Amino acid sequence: MEKRGFRVHLTNVQGLGGIQLVKSLLAAMDGRPGVELREAYLPAAGELADFQSRSRVARLVHYRRGLPNGLSRILECLVLSRSFDGDTPLLVLGDLPLRCEGKQILFLQNRFLLDGDSSSTLLFLLKTLVSRVIFALNKRRAAYFIVQTELMKSALLKKYSLHAAQVGVIGQPPPDWLLASGLRRAAASARRGGALNLMYPADGYPHKNHKLLSRINSADSGDWKIAKLTLTVAAKHNPNPALPWLECVGVQSTAEVLRRYATTDGLVFLSKKESYGLPLVEAMWIGLPIVCADLPYARILCGDGAIYFDPDDVKSLRRAINVLHDRLDSGWWPDWSRQLAAVPKSWDDVASSVLTAMFR
Numbered sequence: 001m002e003k004r005g006f007r008v009h010l011t012n013v014q015g016l017g018g019i020q021l022v023k024s025l026l027a028a029m030d031g032r033p034g035v036e037l038r039e040a041y042l043p044a045a046g047e048l049a050d051f052q053s054r055s056r057v058a059r060l061v062h063y064r065r066g067l068p069n070g071l072s073r074i075l076e077c078l079v080l081s082r083s084f085d086g087d088t089p090l091l092v093l094g095d096l097p098l099r100c101e102g103k104q105i106l107f108l109q110n111r112f113l114l115d116g117d118s119s120s121t122l123l124f125l126l127k128t129l130v131s132r133v134i135f136a137l138n139k140r141r142a143a144y145f146i147v148q149t150e151l152m153k154s155a156l157l158k159k160y161s162l163h164a165a166q167v168g169v170i171g172q173p174p175p176d177w178l179l180a181s182g183l184r185r186a187a188a189s190a191r192r193g194g195a196l197n198l199m200y201p202a203d204g205y206p207h208k209n210h211k212l213l214s215r216i217n218s219a220d221s222g223d224w225k226i227a228k229l230t231l232t233v234a235a236k237h238n239p240n241p242a243l244p245w246l247e248c249v250g251v252q253s254t255a256e257v258l259r260r261y262a263t264t265d266g267l268v269f270l271s272k273k274e275s276y277g278l279p280l281v282e283a284m285w286i287g288l289p290i291v292c293a294d295l296p297y298a299r300i301l302c303g304d305g306a307i308y309f310d311p312d313d314v315k316s317l318r319r320a321i322n323v324l325h326d327r328l329d330s331g332w333w334p335d336w337s338r339q340l341a342a343v344p345k346s347w348d349d350v351a352s353s354v355l356t357a358m359f360r
Helices: 016-029 069-078 122-141 150-160 176-181 210-215 218-223 254-263 278-286 296-302 314-329 347-358
Strands: 004-009 035-043 059-063 090-092 104-107 144-147 167-169 196-200 226-231 246-248 266-269 290-293 307-309
Touching (some): 004 016, 016 278, 016 347, 069 122, 122 150, 150 167, 150 296, 176 254, 176 278, 196 254, 210 314, 254 278, 266 278, 278 290, 278 296, 290 314, 307 314
Parallel strands (some): 004 035, 004 090, 090 104, 104 144, 144 167, 196 226, 226 246, 266 290, 290 307
């Protein structure tokens, strides 16, 4: 029986969450029975550039940008897209539809294509505006759109006047490296009455809301029940260097992230805008307590299991952390089984859903 061929386009996948999603998804799709990867358009550098297919027929094309990324991206989507024409379905993992011929399925993760963020820089807002124009111009080229939550689907339908049948929701489990680790937490680290060891794994983008920490008065740092709050941003981007318990460690290897997950007392998540919220899924999968912004994306994933705070109010954040501290001292530990029932159990499940959408 002849295998059904497909292609993937991921020349512009950026951000830690996006890269982890693509690596796990490609590993699950590549080499599945009945299908085969025919072409993969890859970035010229970075983790995804090293992708190696198990398919003997796959052609791996590294897309090199000779111009600044923004300008190159415009040309790729509007002028040079005919190089991605094909007679097999093309899964586009870069948020923007391409002006090419053939069946195209777009996996959309970029929340900023749907609504704005007043905390962003003028340059970022301009780039977002250009991206929205490209999306609107090219949307008819995509046969189907995949998003990760019903919230994203609703926003996409409203923003670009699509039909509900054109958009599917496919969530995701934690990345492969975390699933393979088998890490589970059923209780807090050995402590009672002491301050908390917390972490916030996020890039330094404005919407990640690190600036909330800059509003903490260093003179009041002792009033916070925190021994250490670890941020995965470089030390030079420390939002409040005067806080003695704020530690900035930069981008971490998966082994180091696992080590920190194994010892932390909980996840703090300050972000004001997410398409999904992968660190929340990771924390629930492990079994960690979560203190996060009281926003729809978090409520959808965490339900009533998280401790919420107002993402614009530093006093609200302190109250939430105090609640976590007191709960842990009373012997409490979260049970995420109900929330995890809505999360795919494996990347094989995700790959099956994506391939079904591609060949629908």
